[in-house]
Amino acid sequence: MVAEADYLKKILLSPVYDVAVQSDLVRLDKLSAALGNDIWLKREDQQPVKSFKLRGAYNRLCQLTPEQTAAGVIAASAGNHAQGVAYSARIKQMKAVIVMPETTPEIKVEAVRTFGGEYAEVVLHGTSFDAASNHARELADKHGYTFVPPFDDPDVIAGQGTIGRELLEQNPHLDTLFIAVGGGGLAAGIGVYLKQLRPDLKIVAVESEESACLKAAMEKGEPVDLPSVGIFADGVAVKRIGTEPFRLCQQYVDEVITVSSDEICAAIKDIFDDTRVIAEPAGALSVAGIRKYVRENGTQGHKIGGILCGANINFHTLRYVSERCELGEQKEVVFAAKIPERAGAFRHFCELLGGRAITEFNYRFASNKEAHIFVGLKLRQGREEFKAIADSLNNAGYQLFDLSDNEMAKLHVRYMVGGRPPKLLNEHIFSFEFPEHPGALMKFLDTLGERWNITLFHYRNHGAAEGLVLAGFDIPANSREDFDQHVKQLGYQFEEQTSNPAYRFFLSDLNGVFD
Structure with a gap:
């Protein structure tokens, strides 16, 4: 077990700046004004591989013995860790084998090959990360490669911890810091550094509701396997938090919150509005957490930091983000309603909406007595406004059902109404x-x-x-x-x-x- 003081030494002596840049810490002016707090964002999308993963990967490779360097390394990843290892191997001029699931989008496979050049070999194996990871370990044993974990390794954790060092230099007055958690290496590295120097700084870990492995581990007192994980925020889609990251997070993380896919989409839009950068879903977790935390706690006048930890987004994901961001901002609601099947019923229904903008409307004849409709509605004042709308419609005899939190409705049914x-x-x-x-x-x-x-x-x-x-x-x-x-x-x-x-x-x- 690495002592906390030794982590400080590892972080301070890490050679990550051979490859990484000191990323900017920028103020989000629009979001700060909207939320009534001073909000700052650490721009890890500025790294050569567009994510923080380069730091941990390069630091790990720099700790290898000459014999290990000569034999080469191997990693299993379908995302940012793969790119970080491949890029680091090219800089170190050593062999790297990257095992990726056969289901990995071609754009990510090509990115790894591009970053690694002649030094990186991509092996496609299996249809899941677990299958790819198991195969990578088999190849490591067979060929003598050193396996480079994505998060559960002290040198990887220390590499990520260099972000904490930069934060303290760039804005020593932050009072709350939000950090995305997948396997936990980022939160562990930043936490073990900052909390030893600024124990008053509050650290909030942010997880996707669909992959909350740290929350599950905190409740159990030890890392546990989630039965399944969601696929939208794939950069944090981890079933089990790392053993060493959990030990450090348990000691240095003050609070864990979870956010929905809709809230992540809203955060991607928040970041774009202030920076014109498009974060990947996992990269926007910290901002989603900030928005939710401020709303639920009424926080005002604080100096809050977050980390844009990656911007390797698949372009086609933007369609989904665009559809869902206003639901995440609570500026839109979707609901089902029954209306009488008679002349003028739809007009009367719209009159009760009070001139609000309708974003979506799907109608289906149900019987001679009634029709069923799927409605999207713009909100000016959040969810409380919809409560007043629902009361008005219910009092007029219209039956409603709020579908804003119904994933099946938002993913599928809205496109299928009528069958x-x-x-x-x-x-x-x-x-x-x-x-x-x-x-x-x-x-x-x-x-x-x-x-x-x-x-x-x-x-x-x-x-x-x-x-x-x-x-x-x-x-x-x-x-x-x-x-x-x-x-x-x-x-x-x-x-x-x-x-x-x-x-x-x-x-x-x-x-x-x-x-």
Whole structure:
């Protein structure tokens, strides 16, 4: 175990500036004015590989013995760590093997090859990070490579800790610092440095709700495996926090908060509005945490820091970000409503909205008595404003259901409103995460589509390594157990959505959610 004082020494003597730059600490003027606090952002997108990961990777490579350097290194990653190791290996003129899942988008594979040049070899293996990581360790044992972990290593942690040193020099007056957490190396490195010199500085760790491994570990008292992780903020999509990062975070992190995908999208927009930089979802976590923390605690007049830890965003992800950012800012709400199927009902409904801008409207005839609609509405004063709107509509006899926090509704149903089966079915609905590689759909159909009739299918690419799919099956009661076994054999992440109110309201042959 590395002592805290030794971490100080490691950080102060780290040679990261052979490759890294001292990134700017910039004031977010618009966000500061909007939130009533002095907010500063550390621009790690300015590193040659567009993320902080270069610091830890290079520091680790610099600690190798001559024999280890001659043998080369190996790493498993589909993202920023891979690029950091490849770039560092080129600078050190040593061999690096980077194992990446076969599902990794080509743009990321090419980036690793470009950063590593003749010194980096990319090996594509498996359809998941775990498979790639296991293969990397097998190759390390076979060829004598040194495995370079993405976060659970003292030298990697110390490399990331150099950010803390810069922060203290650039703005010694910060009173609160927000740091994104995936595997925990960034928060651990910055925390172990700053807290020894500024114990009064409050450190808040920020996690995605879909991959909150530090929160789970804090509650358990030790690192634990999450059953699954979300794919949107893929840079922090870690099932289990590192052992050494957890030890340090447990000692130096004051608070852990989680943010939703919508809140992350709003933070990406916040950063763009102030800097014209487009952060990747994981890179915007700290700003999402700042916005949520200030809103929930009424914080005013504080000097707050955050870290833009990466900007390697897939361009196609921007479509998703654009659709969801106003929900994250609480400037938009989406909801379902029943309206009478009679002349003038829609006009009356719109009158009750009081001239507010409608961002989306999907209509579906349900019966001779009623219609079902999916509505997006601009808000001027946040969620409290919608409560007043809902009360007004309910008092007028319109039945509403708020879908703003319903992921199935926002990912799939809003694009599918209007489809109901013509007869009663034993329909069951599931959401799946499909690996984005050739053959994934055929594997799905071969495993499930022969015996059970597919009644519904919706897929939309969001620029991630996994595709999000909504699928329905006609499953007689006497074959449900057999179906469940086949789904498990498929090996894809899935969740049943049959009871989801968005499905029942717009797509099911059952009665609507309000009945």
